[in-house]
Amino acid sequence: MNAYRTIQETDDSIETLYEIQKSKFITHLRHVDTEEEARAFIQSMKKKYFDARHNCSAYVLGEGADKQKSNDDGEPGGTAGNPILEAIKKNELTNIVVVVTRYFGGIKLGAGGLIRAYSHAAVLGIEAATVLAMTPFQQLDVAVGYDLLATVEHWMRQHEIRSLEADYADNVSLHLLIEPAAIEHVQAELTDLTAGRASITPGDEQLIAIPAS
Structure with a gap:
């Protein structure tokens, strides 16, 4: 039986907002135990924010954090899903799914700007959660x-x-x-x-x- 870190289960997802260059990055995250739960949460966010240009996501599952997946959802490859995933990994969390929704503000951020924005948005969401050491x-x-x-x-x-x-x-x-x-x-x-x-x-x-x- 191994120790691991996750976030506290809540009835509703945790939500934070980050704005830069008129683009809005809305982060939602919650505790999940299975890949099915993670995928269902991602789909629910896509349905809720159907008018957004991107709903990028990442999740990590298992006591050993052995199942990891990210999705750029139309952003340039490696500029969205992976920065979200890295934010999860840097905080040593598992059994968590994070979705960052972007409403484009008309000003392009460039690849580096996108990586920083998605990473920061994910970190803001994680900081708003209660982290538990199992x-x-x-x-x-x-x-x-x-x-x-x-x-x-x-x-x-x-x-x-x-x-x-x-x-x-x-x-x-x-x-x-x-x-x-x-x-x-x-x-x-x-x-x-x-x-x-x-x-x-x-x-x-x-x-x-x-x-x-």
């Missing part, structure tokens, strides 16, 4: 008596341990989320902290979304 954590189930609960919870706060919702019955079952490399160390600390009275069971790994700094 990080592997292993669940560690810790069952303790109520007499030890305050001690363990204090230790968790000190070490900024993430956790899922606890279960309260005859004992308390805490479900900690620990970085896989630290599992053995945490188990040893908890055993010492509770004088061996805690029941500690390692669980499965899962990816947790953490806001990227």
